[in-house]
Amino acid sequence: xxxxxxLARGLSMVASLALVLAACGxxxxxxxxxxxxxxxxxxxxxxxxxxxxxxxKTGIKLNELNPNGGSGDEIEAIKANKTNKGPQAxxxxxxxxxxxxxxxxxxxxxxxxxxxxxxxxxxVKDPDGxxxxxxxxxxxxxxxxxxxxxxxxxxxxxxxxxxxxxVALAGDPTASNQAIxxxxxxxxxxxxxxxxxxxxxxxxxxxxxxxxxVPVVAKQGLVASGETPIVxxxxxxxxxxxxxxxxNPAIEVVIPTSGRxxxxxxxxxxxxxPHPDAAKKYMDYLYxxxxxxxxxxxxxYPTRYNDLVKRNVVPADLKAKLPDVTGAVFPTAAQLDTAKxxxxxxxxxxxxxxxxxx
Amino acid sequence: MTTQGPGPIAVAKTMEGLTAxxxxxxxxxxxxxxxxxxxxxxxxxxxxxxxxxxxxxxRAQPAFAAYSNVLNDAQFAGSLLYSAIIAVLTIITSIAIIxxxxxxxxxxxxxxxxxxxxxxxxxxxxPPVILVFGLIRTYSGDPFPLTYSxxxxxxxLVSAYVVLSFPYMYRAVDSGLRAIDVRTLxxxxxxxxxxxxxxxxxxxxxxxxxxxxxGAFLTFAIVIGEFTIATFLAxxxxxxxxxxxxxxxxxxxxxxxxxSFGLTWIAMGMIxxxxxAAPGRVQVxxxx
Amino acid sequence: MTEATSVVNAREAPTAPxxxxxxxxxxxxxxxxxxxxxLFLILPIGFLVIGSFQDSAANLTLQNYADLSxxxxxxxxxxxxxxxxxxxxxxxxxxxxxxxxxILGGLPGFLRTALMTFSGVASNFAGIPLALAFIFTLGNxxxxxxxxxxxxxxxxxxxxxxLYTKIGLExxxxxxxxxxxxxxxxxxxxxxxxxxxxxxxxxxxxxxxYWRHVALPILTPTLLGAVILLFGNSFGAQATAYQLTGGTxxxxxxxxxxxxxxxxxxxxxxxYALAMGMVVIMxxxxxxxxxxxxxxxxxxx
Numbered sequence: 001x002x003x004x005x006x007l008a009r010g011l012s013m014v015a016s017l018a019l020v021l022a023a024c025g026x027x028x029x030x031x032x033x034x035x036x037x038x039x040x041x042x043x044x045x046x047x048x049x050x051x052x053x054x055x056x057k058t059g060i061k062l063n064e065l066n067p068n069g070g071s072g073d074e075i076e077a078i079k080a081n082k083t084n085k086g087p088q089a090x091x092x093x094x095x096x097x098x099x100x101x102x103x104x105x106x107x108x109x110x111x112x113x114x115x116x117x118x119x120x121x122x123x124v125k126d127p128d129g130x131x132x133x134x135x136x137x138x139x140x141x142x143x144x145x146x147x148x149x150x151x152x153x154x155x156x157x158x159x160x161x162x163x164x165x166x167v168a169l170a171g172d173p174t175a176s177n178q179a180i181x182x183x184x185x186x187x188x189x190x191x192x193x194x195x196x197x198x199x200x201x202x203x204x205x206x207x208x209x210x211x212x213x214v215p216v217v218a219k220q221g222l223v224a225s226g227e228t229p230i231v232x233x234x235x236x237x238x239x240x241x242x243x244x245x246x247x248n249p250a251i252e253v254v255i256p257t258s259g260r261x262x263x264x265x266x267x268x269x270x271x272x273x274p275h276p277d278a279a280k281k282y283m284d285y286l287y288x289x290x291x292x293x294x295x296x297x298x299x300x301y302p303t304r305y306n307d308l309v310k311r312n313v314v315p316a317d318l319k320a321k322l323p324d325v326t327g328a329v330f331p332t333a334a335q336l337d338t339a340k341x342x343x344x345x346x347x348x349x350x351x352x353x354x355x356x357x358x
Numbered sequence: 359m360t361t362q363g364p365g366p367i368a369v370a371k372t373m374e375g376l377t378a379x380x381x382x383x384x385x386x387x388x389x390x391x392x393x394x395x396x397x398x399x400x401x402x403x404x405x406x407x408x409x410x411x412x413x414x415x416x417r418a419q420p421a422f423a424a425y426s427n428v429l430n431d432a433q434f435a436g437s438l439l440y441s442a443i444i445a446v447l448t449i450i451t452s453i454a455i456i457x458x459x460x461x462x463x464x465x466x467x468x469x470x471x472x473x474x475x476x477x478x479x480x481x482x483x484x485p486p487v488i489l490v491f492g493l494i495r496t497y498s499g500d501p502f503p504l505t506y507s508x509x510x511x512x513x514x515l516v517s518a519y520v521v522l523s524f525p526y527m528y529r530a531v532d533s534g535l536r537a538i539d540v541r542t543l544x545x546x547x548x549x550x551x552x553x554x555x556x557x558x559x560x561x562x563x564x565x566x567x568x569x570x571x572x573g574a575f576l577t578f579a580i581v582i583g584e585f586t587i588a589t590f591l592a593x594x595x596x597x598x599x600x601x602x603x604x605x606x607x608x609x610x611x612x613x614x615x616x617x618s619f620g621l622t623w624i625a626m627g628m629i630x631x632x633x634x635a636a637p638g639r640v641q642v643x644x645x646x
Numbered sequence: 647m648t649e650a651t652s653v654v655n656a657r658e659a660p661t662a663p664x665x666x667x668x669x670x671x672x673x674x675x676x677x678x679x680x681x682x683x684x685l686f687l688i689l690p691i692g693f694l695v696i697g698s699f700q701d702s703a704a705n706l707t708l709q710n711y712a713d714l715s716x717x718x719x720x721x722x723x724x725x726x727x728x729x730x731x732x733x734x735x736x737x738x739x740x741x742x743x744x745x746x747x748x749i750l751g752g753l754p755g756f757l758r759t760a761l762m763t764f765s766g767v768a769s770n771f772a773g774i775p776l777a778l779a780f781i782f783t784l785g786n787x788x789x790x791x792x793x794x795x796x797x798x799x800x801x802x803x804x805x806x807x808x809l810y811t812k813i814g815l816e817x818x819x820x821x822x823x824x825x826x827x828x829x830x831x832x833x834x835x836x837x838x839x840x841x842x843x844x845x846x847x848x849x850x851x852x853x854x855x856y857w858r859h860v861a862l863p864i865l866t867p868t869l870l871g872a873v874i875l876l877f878g879n880s881f882g883a884q885a886t887a888y889q890l891t892g893g894t895x896x897x898x899x900x901x902x903x904x905x906x907x908x909x910x911x912x913x914x915x916x917x918y919a920l921a922m923g924m925v926v927i928m929x930x931x932x933x934x935x936x937x938x939x940x941x942x943x944x945x946x947x
Binding site: 390392393394396397400403404406407408409410411413414454455456458459461462463466467470471472474475476477479480481482483484485487488489491492493495496517518520521524525526529530532533534536537538554568569571572575576578579580582583585601611612614615618619622623626627630 | 673675676678679680682683685686687688689690691692693694740743744746747748751752753757759761762763764765766767768769770771773774775776778779780782783788789790820821824826829830831832833834836837838867868871872874875878879881882884899902903906917918921924925927928929932933935936
């Protein structure tokens with residue numbers, strides 16, 4: 001009957017579509033020659049060149065997950081994929097350093113010490129090798145100089161009336177690492193300290209009351225359009241933005257004179273990694289001189305920086321491009337935790353939009 | 359349907375009405391200016407933000423650099439094709455599941471309606487990230503390790519999207535069924551010896567064309583733009599690709615959202631054309 | 647059997663299958679749907695339900711649900727419900743008017759096709775691109791903001807308008823609510839048989855009476871169902887709100903995502919409990935809708 005043959009035709013179409021899909025789909029999950037990474041945007045600390053270099057050196061095939069994920073996403077991905085050996089399970093993660101200890105306690109990490117282990121400062125690595133610091137930068141102001149004529153030099157400058165409707169954060173302080181630490185960092189310039197983040201919240205309240213705070217998540221597009229001409233963000237991101245925009249519009253990256261707050265990230269291998277050998281080779285590459293210089297090219301200070309400088313491995317022109325971050329302070333994991341709880345708990349009540357009116 | 363009995367004035371008006379010219383001209387005199395204004399207001403509301411995005415995207419130097427960067431990217435066509443295929447598979451599967459269900463609920467099982475509606479509305483309130491983690495946990499081990507292979511993960515993706523399409527597809531099909539006289543159509547067809555399959559395929563489906571098209575539109579747009587599930591299932595779809603491209607640049611995200619908008623609109627147009635080319639309505643007995 | 651069918655039967659020779667067998671078929675007809683839902687919706691949600699009763703160390707607890715009474719979370723639900731209601735109703739009304747305009751309002755036919763296809767796209771245009779589009783339009787240096795200021799001397803900021811507020815969010819949400827309403831209501835408007843309108847006119851009814859006694863009662867179930875859908879759609883929106891408000895407006899979806907994703911891992915169990923709360927709210931709306939619909943469906947056979 002006609003309807004039946006039409007149905008048969010339809011079904012065979014579907015079947016052939018499915019076959020096309022199977023052919024189009026990504027590569028196989030051969031454990032010796034594949035690596036699954038997660039949350040590594042190519043513009044972040046020059047990860048693009050880093051990953052290219054790794055692939056060229058080892059021939060391992062890369063499977064990149066969720067480039068815009070946050071540290072929490074990476075941890076959740078490990079947890080959700082404990083029994084999964086497929087392409088959804090990450091092998092290696094790069095998370096805010098405060099996530100390291102908890103992830104180790106939860107049994108999510110595999111111990112491994114790279115060949116250059118001893119050149120890494122003990123304060124930023126786990127003694128058993130569960131996690132290890134990789135790079136850091138400081139919080140800075142990314143300023144669109146086409147819109148902002150007087151460039152702010154320090155945190156308290158941001159409160160001036162010149163900057164009405166100008167200052168934004170790069171995320172939500174109840175969810176984003178970068179935003180939380182921005183609030184924490186503001187405390188340093190407002191009478192607080194690494195143990196007391198409350199003045200940071202007060203600072204942002206003042207900023208909002210002065211009409212200077214734009215409560216939007218600042219993106220490069222919004223900086224360029226002038227909607228958020230001043231963004232508080234990591235120095236390496238601001239500098240990478242400046243390069244990418246190539247003067248359209250002109251960007252200046254300001255490291256505040258006081259309140260220099262350093263944020264450290266850490267690498268780790270998942271305890272449930274489907275490709276542990278590839279993961280180890282990856283770590284070896286990251287912590288080799290070549291790997292560390294890749295990060296340096298992205299304006300991130302790698303953890304082995306002092307060692308590299310001592311051995312004169314850093315090219316002079318590269319050193320000149322790096323921002324001056326003397327006096328930057330590094331909070332401990334415990335301090336970060338306390339501040340995180342305070343900021344995420346109090347942000348909405350202190351700085352939130354007045355929900356009654358509008 | 360109305361309950362007014364005709365009085366003498368009404369009778370007079372009826373005579374008037376019967377002799378008055380009807381048709382397009384007669385209808386249009388009824389306040390179509392108002393409707394033009396409504397439509398214009400809609401056009402303004404929808405297009406001004408798109409225009410603002412366009413203007414911003416053209417601030418790149420040279421002006422169309424953002425667009426050429428996007429279109430020249432190797433993965434653009436590949437991920438778009440992948441998502442389009444997934445969308446078609448999703449639409450077919452969703453229609454195949456929802457139409458019989460809505461039909462049966464309307465015809466024979468009205469008591470099941472609240473349950474079915476609740477289930478179809480669940481995908482709205484379940485955050486996609488929870489759904490995808492649940493899917494991974496369920497299907498990443500025995501007995502159905504779908505996540506281990508690409509084809510299995512693709513199947514999982516289509517299944518997740520079919521679930522996401524339920525609210526729209528069911529709503530559209532249900533409205534469509536409500537508007538046609540399902541009971542009479544069915545009984546008339548049965549009295550001519552049609553089996554259930556024939557009834558569904560040759561009587562119900564053709565009469566649901568508008569609803570199915572509207573459901574298909576929505577499903578297509580959802581699949582093309584979907585990001586969370588495709589990302590966590592590690593599928594090379596258009597949504598994750600767009601987000602990857604746009605994240606750390608200034609003008610490209612604006613270009614990308616307009617290109618994606620335009621392409622999806624064109625795809626809608628094509629679905630519309632295909633729908634129009636399908637066999638026309640089948641009348642059975644005194645249905646209309 | 648109805649009159650019509652028995653008349654038809656008298657004319658035609660072939661017999662229909664006996665009534666009894668249809669009962670079994672009926673249930674079979676919905677099995678695929680329930681099986682599919684069970685496999686790909688209910689089962690994965692099982693983790694959600696179980697997770698809502700666990701704390702971060704996977705011990706069983708009711709604390710997550712107890713936490714739902716925290717003022718912060720109550721406020722989040724309040725905001726989400728308020729914004730969803732407003733956008734559902736406003737979206738429903740204007741979406742209905744738009745659909746009516748192109749289907750029954752005497753506009754050229756190609757505009758209907760254009761609106762339908764556009765609505766297909768726009769109903770899914772959400773998240774960061776939508777938020778950015780509106781920031782470029784109505785933000786502090788937006789196109790419309792500047793136009794109103796430079797060309798007409800109107801300063802909407804000093805008049806009290808601010809895109810980064812609940813009202814601003816509602817304006818943005820409507821961008822996908824209007825098209826969704828159009829798409830849902832179009833088939834129903836199509837089904838509004840013209841004969842009814844003409845018949846009611848012939849019987850002397852004014853357009854208002856036609857609407858009140860004929861059209862609206864017929865359309866009501868669809869309209870109600872569409873508004874529920876719009877409510878759910880708005881309730882579940884997350885990415886748009888996140889980008890537009892940077893978290894300064896307290897919404898349930900934002901609280902869930904900050905518990906479960908991003909850079910802060912508070913308590914996924916709380917996130918699950920919040921999601922369960924959303925499921926309950928949806929269930930209540932459906933019950934309300936089912937009750938309302940049962941009353942209005944008395945009009946139809």
